[in-house]
Amino acid sequence: MTTAPPAFPQAxxxxxLPPPAYAELRxxxxxxxxxxxxxxxxxxxxxYDQARTLLKDPRLSxxxxxxxxxxxxxxVVLLTERKRQALIGMDPPEHDIQRRMFLPDFTLKKVRxxxxxxxxxxxxxxxxxxxxxxxxxxxxxxxxxxxxxxxCRLLGAPWEDRDFFQDAIRRLVRTFDTAEGRQAGAExxxxxxxxxxxxxxxxxxxxxxxxxAGTGQISDDDLALAAxxxxxxxxxxxxxxxxxxxxTLMENPDQLAxxxxxxxxxxxxxxxxxxxxxxxxxxxxxxATADIEIDGVVIKEGxxxxxxxxxxxxxxxxxxxxxxxxxGRDAGGHIxxxxxxxxxxxxNLARLELQIALTALWQRIPTLRMTVSAEELTARPPGAxxxxxxxxxxx
Amino acid sequence: xxxxxxxxxxxxxGMCALTxxxxxxxDENGLVVVLTEAPSGEAWDKALRAERLCPSGxxxxxxSSG
Ligand code: HEM
Ligand code: SF4
Numbered sequence: 505m506t507t508a509p510p511a512f513p514q515a516x517x518x519x520x521l522p523p524p525a526y527a528e529l530r531x532x533x534x535x536x537x538x539x540x541x542x543x544x545x546x547x548x549x550x551x552y553d554q555a556r557t558l559l560k561d562p563r564l565s566x567x568x569x570x571x572x573x574x575x576x577x578x579x580v581v582l583l584t585e586r587k588r589q590a591l592i593g594m595d596p597p598e599h600d601i602q603r604r605m606f607l608p609d610f611t612l613k614k615v616r617x618x619x620x621x622x623x624x625x626x627x628x629x630x631x632x633x634x635x636x637x638x639x640x641x642x643x644x645x646x647x648x649x650x651x652x653x654x655x656c657r658l659l660g661a662p663w664e665d666r667d668f669f670q671d672a673i674r675r676l677v678r679t680f681d682t683a684e685g686r687q688a689g690a691e692x693x694x695x696x697x698x699x700x701x702x703x704x705x706x707x708x709x710x711x712x713x714x715x716x717a718g719t720g721q722i723s724d725d726d727l728a729l730a731a732x733x734x735x736x737x738x739x740x741x742x743x744x745x746x747x748x749x750x751x752t753l754m755e756n757p758d759q760l761a762x763x764x765x766x767x768x769x770x771x772x773x774x775x776x777x778x779x780x781x782x783x784x785x786x787x788x789x790x791x792a793t794a795d796i797e798i799d800g801v802v803i804k805e806g807x808x809x810x811x812x813x814x815x816x817x818x819x820x821x822x823x824x825x826x827x828x829x830x831x832g833r834d835a836g837g838h839i840x841x842x843x844x845x846x847x848x849x850x851x852n853l854a855r856l857e858l859q860i861a862l863t864a865l866w867q868r869i870p871t872l873r874m875t876v877s878a879e880e881l882t883a884r885p886p887g888a889x890x891x892x893x894x895x896x897x898x899x
Numbered sequence: 900x901x902x903x904x905x906x907x908x909x910x911x912x913g914m915c916a917l918t919x920x921x922x923x924x925x926d927e928n929g930l931v932v933v934l935t936e937a938p939s940g941e942a943w944d945k946a947l948r949a950e951r952l953c954p955s956g957x958x959x960x961x962x963s964s965g
Contacts, residue, residue, distance in 0.1 A: 560956065600910070607911040607929030836918070837952060847912045847954035 511886075512538035512548050512810060513576060513785035519883035519892045520751045520781065522814050527827070530815055534799045538810065541887055542575035546808035547801075552819035552839070554799055555788075555811045559844035564790040564809060566846055568593045573791045574808030577887030579677060580789070582685050588726060590733035592787075592846060599845065602730070605721055606849060609658060609712050615852045618654070622857055625653045626864045634868065638898040639875060646865070647747035647895065648739070651857055655738030658853070659731055660711020661699065668695065673736055677888065696728035734850075741783065742854050744891025746861045749777040751895065752829055753862065755878055759831045764866050773831040774858045779838035780829050782813035783890040788842055813840045814890075871899045902938065902946050902960050904931035909957035918952055919945035931957050 514523040529536070534551040549555045558564060567573070568583040575581055583593060591602050608614065633645040640646075652670070656663050672695075675688035696713075701724070703717035713731050716722055722730070753760040753773075763769040788811040796803040803809060817838045818826035824833075841848035848854070866872060874881075875896045884891055902922060904915065911929030915922075921942050922935045938946050950960040 560954075603910060604928065604930075608927060610913075611911070611925045611927070611929045612913040612916045613925065836948075841912075843954045845910045845955060847910065847914075849912075852913050852917065 509537040509539050509545060512540065512546075513812065513814075513886040515886045516883040516890060518879045519881045519890070520748050520755065520878055522782070522818070523886070526814060526818075530818060530820075533801075535801050535803070540574050540576050540808065540810075541578075542581070544572070544574060544808060546574040546810055547803055548815070549809065549811045550815045550819075552816040552822045555813075555816035555839060556843050558790070558796075558798065558809060559788065559811055559839070559842065559846075561796065561844075562596075563792060563794045563796055565595050565793050566593050566599075566790060567595050570791045570793075570806075572806040572808050574789050574810055576786060576789065576810070578680055578682055578685055579786070579887070581682055582676075582689060585686075588729055590729050591849070592733065592737070596845065602722065602726070603845075603849065605716060606712065606730070606734075609715075610849050610853065612852050615856055618658075618853070619856065619860070621657065622650075622654055622860050623864070626650055626861050627868075629653075630864060630868045640897055642750060642872075642895040642897045643743070643747045643892055644894065646861070647750070648743045650746065650861055651739040651742035651854075654742075654853070654857060655735055658712060658738070659734055660703070660708065660714045661696075661731065661735055665695070669735065673740070677736065677740060678884075680885075692732050693728060696731045697724065699731070700724045700728050738850055738853070740889050740891075742850075742857050744783050744889050745777065745781060745854070745858055747892055747895050748781050748783065748890070749774070749858060749862055750865060750872075751874070751878055751881070751892075752777060752780060753831075754872070754874055756829055756831070759829070760866070763831055764870075767863070769831065770859045770863050772834065772836075774855055774862070775835040775838065776829065776831050776833055777858070777862075778840035779813075779817045779823065779835040781890070782817045782838070782840050784840070784842075785810075785812045785814055786887055786889060788812060788839075811839075813838065813842075869899045872897055873899065901936040902933050903958070904933045905957045905959070906930040907957075908955050910955045912954050914952045914954065915949040915958050918949040922946045923949060923958070 534554045538548040629646050633640045672688045672692045679685045700717050703714045709715040763773050790809045792803045792807050841851040875898050881892045909931045916925050922938050924932045926932050946960045950958045
């Protein structure tokens with residue numbers, strides 16, 4: 505009898521490093537079988553070239569409702585139940601039509617116009633944290649509120665309602681219980697359906713929701729779902745990257761010193777942090793809509809495919825000494841934001857937020873340090889956006 | 900053949916404008932526009948890199964003008 509394929513995704517032991525078993529998976533074939541959370545067999549892509557080839561292949565579907573879609577968590581179970589899918593779960597032509605409606609808010613130019621606003625948000629969060637600290641929780645007081653406020657402003661989601669959002673989102677993205685997650689998702693969706701109605705009554709096109717509400721380009725239901733998923737996608741990932749990025753930099757004090765000495769150095773450093781952390785094992789999930797031959801194997805129609813950055817971004821043929829954090833390297837080709845038509849819509853916003861946040865942090869608090877060792881931080885379960893929910897620091 | 904950007908397949912990720920700013924831009928709808936059809940020197944290298952990084956295949960870079 506052969507042994508059952510390994511589970512994927514797996515849990516991190518140290519929250520800022522990939523699960524130990526991933527190193528072994530990288531040594532094996534480019535495509536191999538794994539077992540998902542739901543107990544399905546699916547294909548895991550372990551190499552960079554094959555990952556990019558497949559993410560561009562039009563025969564792969566992102567539609568969570570399709571039989572065989574890899575169910576890697578309770579959260580994916582909930583998505584498979586949905587009648588309507590958000591952008592990330594759409595296929596063309598529907599996907600491309602909706603993506604183009606959102607694009608005007610995410611161009612490099614539009615994002616760069618937000619710099620002063622993001623800087624203000626970053627400094628206000630630091631002001632507040634420094635008023636009562638040290639000590640402080642860098643996740644709760646900085647890494648989380650900064651991207652949360654930025655995405656609320658971009659969408660036009662009222663900041664006064666942040667406690668509701670944060671509570672409902674936490675119940676949705678952290679639960680292991682489908683009923684609890686379903687309930688939290690329904691509350692969020694109902695909230696945004698109401699908000700869309702409000703924007704139709706009182707037009708205000710400062711934010712994305714107000715810009716699109718009532719224009720006839722998109723149905724109210726789809727806009728509400730889009731707003732909800734943009735709110736989540738726009739901060740959960742970025743908050744994880746700000747906090748884990750800070751951990752990785754504190755773990756590498758010489759490189760941190762070099763970055764602080766050179767204002768240009770933060771740009772490549774953020775790309776390397778994105779590559780090194782590759783927090784989104786839960787992204788880049790697909791199902792085959794036809795038989796696909798690649799690398800000597802045949803992915804059968806209806807089989808699930810996992811294409812995680814956590815493996816492809818550590819392909820030694822593309823990134824030399826992939827397990828070494830090297831803030832000066834050219835990591836620009838990483839697929840931490842995905843690849844193909846679903847490549848992250850918010851990537852240039854995320855880059856800017858990370859650059860600003862991780863620069864201001866040490867400008868304001870040069871002596872910042874963790875009060876526990878990196879290994880003592882608590883990792884999130886596999887299938888979640890990888891990150892931490894608390895980062896105790898002092899200065 | 901110089902540099903091409905195909906708006907029909909572009910998904911507006913902006914990798915091209917980020918990677919080779921003098922060669923590519925995004926219009927207000929987020930779609931690729933070519934600013935320099937025949938870049939040379941460093942701009943050419945950046946255009947090639949943008950072709951490699953473009954997630955949609957919209958960026959095509961032909962032969963260098965020298
Ligand atoms: C460091 C932060 C971020 C990371 C690591 C990240 C990662 C990703 C990845 C890997 C994908 C591809 C998913 C797939 O192909 O299945 C994706 C898609 C997406 N991301 Fe991000 N993301 C980040 C920040 C953001 C922000 C700030 C926003 C919004 C403001 C955002 C919105 C989206 C959306 C809407 C999609 C779906 C795009 C589509 O399907 O066309 N993300 N992201
Ligand atoms: S990198 Fe490719 S997909 Fe992105 S904006 Fe440029 S041409 Fe379009």
